[in-house]
Amino acid sequence: MTVDFDGTLYQGDSFSMMFKAANKSFGLKQWSVVAKGIVKAAAAGLVKGKNAFRMQFFKAFAKSFKGMTDKELDAFFDKLVRMGKRDIHEDLIHKIREHERQGDHIIILSGALTPFLQAFTKEVGLDVAIIGTELQADGSGICTGNVGSLINGDEKVNYVRKWMNRQIRVGNLTETEANETWAYADSKSDVPLFQFVNIRLL
Template identity: 50%
Template sequence: MQLVTVDFDGTLFQGDSFKLMFQAGRKEFGIKELATVLIGTAQALFLGITRGKHALRIHFFQAFAKTFKGKTEEELASFFDELIAAGRNQINEPLVHKIKEHQESGKQVIILSGALKPFLDALIEKLGLTVTTIGTELLFDQDGRCTGATGPVINGEEKVRAVANWLDKLQLDPEETEIWAYADSESDIPLLHFVDKPIIVNPKDGMREVAKAKQWPIFGEN
């Protein structure tokens, strides 16, 4: 079996999803909700400086999740639709085409990202893709209302665990599965080492140097 994982931020999506979430928040949130996000983001930025990008992502998503507390998936749909409308023109269309090629050749495809899973699901539907999504889960109670909390942020080593868990759930042997990964950042390096075919997308200078040293191919470059 062949499995292809595709990162979202910086890879399938070429813009800044944090900025998109702010834009959608300004349109959808009231003063109290927006204040929660602004305070949480300020704390996230501080953690990003002191503890790194992973800590920033965790705190940022936690701040947004608090504003969703008590809402159903249906009630959240307009927020995620706003994200998609704002970011649709920043989708990496050549990579979307490549995903479809992989599917046509029989490969399984997973969109694997720290982005919120409801956002990934809504976006994939808009793109007309039928793929698995693994992202940061919003947690819901037994009545189907958001608790204001998230599951683990799927970033760094958590991506490796997510792929391993997916294979285990389907009772697939990693040794008999050829795994590809399209990713863009240094936080993806654990996953890129884990897979058989790492492919770098839209690398910044630091990641380009890593790719060169590791002899990892760069998507769209010969």
């Protein structure tokens, strides 16, 4: 079973919340990086539309984390989760716990940054798999400011397939279980995911 994050499990605007958290944590250098990114994102948006703006802005915002340690990133995303607690979809949290008790395999699947999703699941006490957009680090564990593949649209399906195949290989998932798939999601970009799964829940 996959669960979307933005607009589904988390009903607020994570972009807006990241801005608010950054306002309390970022210095001038980090804000200058974000500002340059906004200019590039605006240009991309004019040519390619709203989704291109969001993608470009997302990458620019990630660059502001360059040079941060795991501990510093954890502190930032813990703060972000606390600030957005009122927007957590509590009813869906309870449904996920029911699926956990039934032994279902659950993935939080989102284009949001993986450290954010990890902080979120820790805060709400969910023991689930996470597929998100990775913040990359160098050999010393210091954030480079770069991100991996943006988990959006068709990429969600690609990564779920990879996850399922890996779990089947190591014996954690049976073929029967893999053939019964659910998705909780609410976005137009989740149409490929809805086409992939058996049961679609909004």
